[in-house]
Amino acid sequence: MIVSNFFDQNAIIAVILLGIAGGLMFLVNSWRWRVAGLALMYLGVFWLVAISWPLGLAAIKMVVGWMAGAILGVSGVNLLPPTRRRWPTEWIFLALAFLLVIVAVSRLAPVITDWFPGCHPAQAWGGLLLIGTGLIHLGVASRGLRTILSILTILAGFEILYAVVETSTLVAGLLAVVTLGLALTGAYLLGNIYETENAG
Numbered sequence: 001m002i003v004s005n006f007f008d009q010n011a012i013i014a015v016i017l018l019g020i021a022g023g024l025m026f027l028v029n030s031w032r033w034r035v036a037g038l039a040l041m042y043l044g045v046f047w048l049v050a051i052s053w054p055l056g057l058a059a060i061k062m063v064v065g066w067m068a069g070a071i072l073g074v075s076g077v078n079l080l081p082p083t084r085r086r087w088p089t090e091w092i093f094l095a096l097a098f099l100l101v102i103v104a105v106s107r108l109a110p111v112i113t114d115w116f117p118g119c120h121p122a123q124a125w126g127g128l129l130l131i132g133t134g135l136i137h138l139g140v141a142s143r144g145l146r147t148i149l150s151i152l153t154i155l156a157g158f159e160i161l162y163a164v165v166e167t168s169t170l171v172a173g174l175l176a177v178v179t180l181g182l183a184l185t186g187a188y189l190l191g192n193i194y195e196t197e198n199a200g
Contacts, residue, residue: 008120011048011121011122011123014047014122017044017047018130022037022133022153023037023098024036025037025041025150026098026133027098035069035073038065038072039066041065042061042068045065045126045156045159046062048120048123048163049160049163051122051123052118052167058163060172061159064176068183069183071183072148072186075187075188094140097136097140098133101129101133101136104128104132105132108128109125116164116165118164119164120164123160124161127157127160128157130153130154130157130160134152134154137150138151144190147186148183152179152182155175159175
């Protein structure tokens with residue numbers, strides 16, 4: 001109960017963690033920093049889910065997310081080509097897109113808390129921030145790791161909002177399987193992309 005109250009009273013920290021994680025995965029060009037952002041994101045997801053779920057059940061989110069990051073980190077990511085240099089205009093565009101997500105979330109978060117009476121404002125902010133960042137990231141991602149990370153980000157945002165209305169262990173297990181399945185699929189596809197490019 002004390003731990004749950006701590007998460008509830010300091011939920012703004014989790015939203016800040018999710019913002020930093022989203023920024024790392026969206027703005028930074030290094031795959032290592034993107035995987036680190038994924039790990040940080042799932043820490044924030046655990047924090048916000050723990051407001052509504054028992055601590056042990058919420059910890060599944062963090063453990064599975066870190067396992068997904070480890071799968072992507074060791075299976076095929078080291079086969080990615082060297083990071084390319086970005087133009088200043090690309091940085092400006094990505095930063096403005098991320099800022100647009102934050103502005104949209106600030107308008108939509110109060111609506112979500114009205115729709116779900118038990119929803120903590122930080123859960124609405126965190127869930128919408130991840131969904132928005134994931135959608136924008138998916139829009140600019142061409143293929144490979146960025147696509148998988150954006151899908152995982154959207155799913156993580158959905159999990160935060162869904163945790164408010166559902167506390168089923170079966171659903172938590174199903175979402176964990178989906179997350180690991182996406183990571184394994186992403187690792188497999190990354191390996192195939194590398195082999196195809198080398199064969200051609």
